[in-house]
Amino acid sequence: MKLSRARLALVIGLAGALLLVAVIVSPMLLISMPSFLSDGGASVDCADSTQVEEVSDSGTSDIPGEYLDLYKEYGQKIGVQWNILAAVGKRETDHGRSNLPGVKSGTNSAGAAGPMQFLISTWGGKARMPMSSTINGYASDGDGDGVGDVYNPADAILGAAKMLKRNGAPENVRQALFVYNRAWWYVDQVVEIARKYAKSGEVKVPPQATEECDDPLVEAAPSDIVAKILEFALAQRGKPYLWGGTGPDAFDCSGVIYAAYRAAGLSIPRTTFTQWPFGVKVLEGDEQPGDLVFFNAGPGTSAGSPGHVGLVVSKGKMLEARCRLCGPIKVTSYQARDNRVGFTRPLQNPAVLDQLKKLQNSSL
Structure with missing residues (x-):
């Protein structure tokens, strides 16, 4: 792949x-x-x-x-x-x-x-x-x-x-x-x-850092659905940020996540403000690939109404479309951000669970 x-x-x-x-x-x-x-x-x-x-x-x-x-x-x-x-x-x-x-x-x-x-x-x-x-x-x-x-x-x-x-x-x-x-x-x-x-004789980079390392990252996903979400999301790296963008050429922070879930056959809310209450809350340390991580960032936001979101791709790392002046969509560290609000798991929302059942039944 x-x-x-x-x-x-x-x-x-x-x-x-x-x-x-x-x-x-x-x-x-x-x-x-x-x-x-x-x-x-x-x-x-x-x-x-x-x-x-x-x-x-x-x-x-x-x-x-x-x-x-x-x-x-x-x-x-x-x-x-x-x-x-x-x-x-x-x-x-x-x-x-x-x-x-x-x-x-x-x-x-x-x-x-x-x-x-x-x-x-x-x-x-x-x-x-x-x-x-x-x-x-x-x-x-x-x-x-x-x-x-x-x-x-x-x-x-x-x-x-x-x-x-x-x-x-x-x-x-x-x-x-x-x-x-x-x-x-x-x-x-x-x-x-x-x-x-280095004792290993190597310069180590995170698994999601390069195209050569995407395969093991996707293969380590906790489920086939999450693997599809990650595969789509990682393929958007390098594309520009566009407020309100949902692709295919540009995205905003929630737009790339919305599109990644849609690529896996799932429908979740479009905006950061609606994605935050949608997923089941996950304790820090229990997050896994496919979960969302939210930040108190952007105008009119607060700890109870975060304005920025990233997609967890591995422990400590997320894919994000941050802002127009922040460069292209990329994988970054969420652990280094002190304005982190929390994590959610959209896959545990009852509506998404119903969608997953329908996808499973349609494949039989």
Whole structure:
């Protein structure tokens, strides 16, 4: 089973305001995003990446203890592969050990600074930013001192994790690395280092991250009906958000879910406001693929009347059409959202149970 995918739309929203981090040794000039995102022929491990990858012997011997702890802590907190963070740190400044300009003070010839080599403009405009001020960039306070210091390893590594996350990691980690420094040779080098740092020798991505990993995700569905729902929903990734859209070319958050259930032969309410009371409530931790997860988001919404919904595709992950400026339909983490309201199971609604019986009888 091979699911279609509108891959080109993955780059929507990356143009224009994308932020560049330069490499110390060979800083790259800003170039336009290519019309496709090459994977360089790299293999993908479809194992779940929710657990921290074990460190290889070479990783333990090469990465300073302080840095290793930070890579692990912020990789897990933000939701990106720690060994990718570590590989960026190695490629950029040898984990802060480089004595080249811009690592410990000032900037290099490209204007990059700190152990993770942020452009000062990408960081927020100044090398040291009070976190109480409005920041347009990745300045972060990893050590809790109230200042985002580009030269501070804790701050810089946290900022790098956020940048990778925003641009596609952990699912589309190669895309995220390309945005970090726009050269595929750089991406290849970082991925190779990351593999050496992991005991498994792999860069693990969530099962739903790529087309190559969709088959095991769908096959793990709790029922044939849920498998049909997931198959349709995952095939819509990359399509644009459109308020009121129910396909086939664009969807809004509830529209893609409505269409996915319809593709499985089931009818559920069309809008988020009507989908919320329709399904049977499910306790957090008991949710499963095919369930819906709701958020207190959008104008005129509240905890009792959520305005945004996603489709659970695996533990901690959902497919969502978020907003027009948020990029295309994609798989994201719902565990990272603090405005989560709750979960429901439309398949347990009495009306849907009747529909399921009719579908079963018609197939006999």
